[in-house]
Amino acid sequence: MSATILSGSELAKSMRAEIEADVQAFVKAHGYAPTAAIVRAGEDPASISYSNALEKALGARGLGFKLHTLPGNASQKEIVGLVAKLNADKTVHGIMVQEPLPKGIDEAAVKEAMSPDKDVDGVHPVNTGRLAQAAPAGRPPMVGPFFVPATPAGGMEILKRNKVNLLGKHAVVVGRSNIVGKPMALLLLRENASVSICHSQTADLPGMCRTADILCAAVGKANMIKGYWIKPGAIVIDFGVNFAGDKMVGDVDFEEAVKVAGMITPVPGGTGPMTNIMLMKNVIEAAKRQVK
Numbered sequence: 001m002s003a004t005i006l007s008g009s010e011l012a013k014s015m016r017a018e019i020e021a022d023v024q025a026f027v028k029a030h031g032y033a034p035t036a037a038i039v040r041a042g043e044d045p046a047s048i049s050y051s052n053a054l055e056k057a058l059g060a061r062g063l064g065f066k067l068h069t070l071p072g073n074a075s076q077k078e079i080v081g082l083v084a085k086l087n088a089d090k091t092v093h094g095i096m097v098q099e100p101l102p103k104g105i106d107e108a109a110v111k112e113a114m115s116p117d118k119d120v121d122g123v124h125p126v127n128t129g130r131l132a133q134a135a136p137a138g139r140p141p142m143v144g145p146f147f148v149p150a151t152p153a154g155g156m157e158i159l160k161r162n163k164v165n166l167l168g169k170h171a172v173v174v175g176r177s178n179i180v181g182k183p184m185a186l187l188l189l190r191e192n193a194s195v196s197i198c199h200s201q202t203a204d205l206p207g208m209c210r211t212a213d214i215l216c217a218a219v220g221k222a223n224m225i226k227g228y229w230i231k232p233g234a235i236v237i238d239f240g241v242n243f244a245g246d247k248m249v250g251d252v253d254f255e256e257a258v259k260v261a262g263m264i265t266p267v268p269g270g271t272g273p274m275t276n277i278m279l280m281k282n283v284i285e286a287a288k289r290q291v292k
C-alpha cells in the first residue's frame, strides 16, 4: 500500500488564483490593495530571508507590503511605538512582528501592543483566546471574529480541500507551541474530532500516535515519527521543517510512513507552501473587516 500524497504545492498553486481574484475585487471596490506591514528589529538572516520571500509572494498576488526595520539594539519603547503607529495607520491592514526580537525585549508585550484586528499572524491573546472559546462548527459562534495562525490554518485547508472527514475521528497532535501545535489541536476540535495533544513529556509517544486516525506532527525533529508509530490508513499532516544534511525533511519519516498511511503531506511541498497562502487570506480578511 502507498499513501495518497496530499500536495500542498498543488493546492497552493490552485488557491493563488482565488487570492488574486479576491485582491482584484477588493481593489476595484475600494481603490487600494490589502496591505501588510512587517516589523523587524535586527538583522537575523532567517528573518531577512523570510521577509524578502513574503514581499515577493504578496507582491505577486497584488497585495501591498511595507517593511519597517529597527536596529538590533532597538528598545521596547521604540518597537511598541512603531507597532502603535502601524495600528493607527489606515493604509496598513495586517501587522506581523518578526521573531526573534532583540535580547531583553518582552515578546508578549509586543504581541499585546498589536491591534487584534490587524494581527494576521493570530498571535494576540484576543485572537488565541477567541479560537480557544469558539464553538464547534455548526453551532452559533459564541465569540467575535479572530485570526488563526497561517501554518495550522494551512494544514486544515489541506484536510478540508481533500474532503477528509474529521467528525468523531481521533486526532493526535504532536507539539504544543502557540503557533502550530496548540492552534491545530483547537481547529481539529472545532471540526468535531476528538483530540489528544502530545509533547516532550508524553509517556509512550509511539503508542499515542498509533491511536490516531489523523496524526499531525509539529515538533522540529527530523524523521522522528517512524512508520510503525502510524495506524494503517491514518492521515498524516507533517508540519516539520528540518534539515538532514542538505535535504529538507519533516518530523515524519516519509519513506516509512508512506507505506502505512492512507494520506500524507510530503516535506517539502506539503504544509509549507500553504502557510503564505493562508497568511494572504488573513491580510485580505483583515482589510475587509476594517472597511466594515
Ligand code: NDP
Residues within 6 Å of the ligand: 151, 174, 175, 176, 177, 178, 179, 180, 181, 198, 199, 200, 201, 202, 205, 218, 219, 220, 221, 239, 240, 241, 242, 271, 272, 273, 275
Ligand atoms: P516549537 O519548538 O515551538 O515546539 C515544538 C514542540 O514539539 C513542543 O511542544 C515540544 O514539546 C515538542 N517536542 C519536542 N521534542 C519532542 C519529542 N522528542 N517528543 C515529543 N514532542 C516533542 O516548534 P514549532 O511549533 O514552532 O515548530 C514545529 C515544527 O514546525 C518545526 O519543524 C518548524 O520548523 C515547523 N514549522 C513549519 C511551518 C510551516 O510553514 N510548515 C511554520 C512554523 C513552524 P514541549 O512543549 O514539551 O517542549
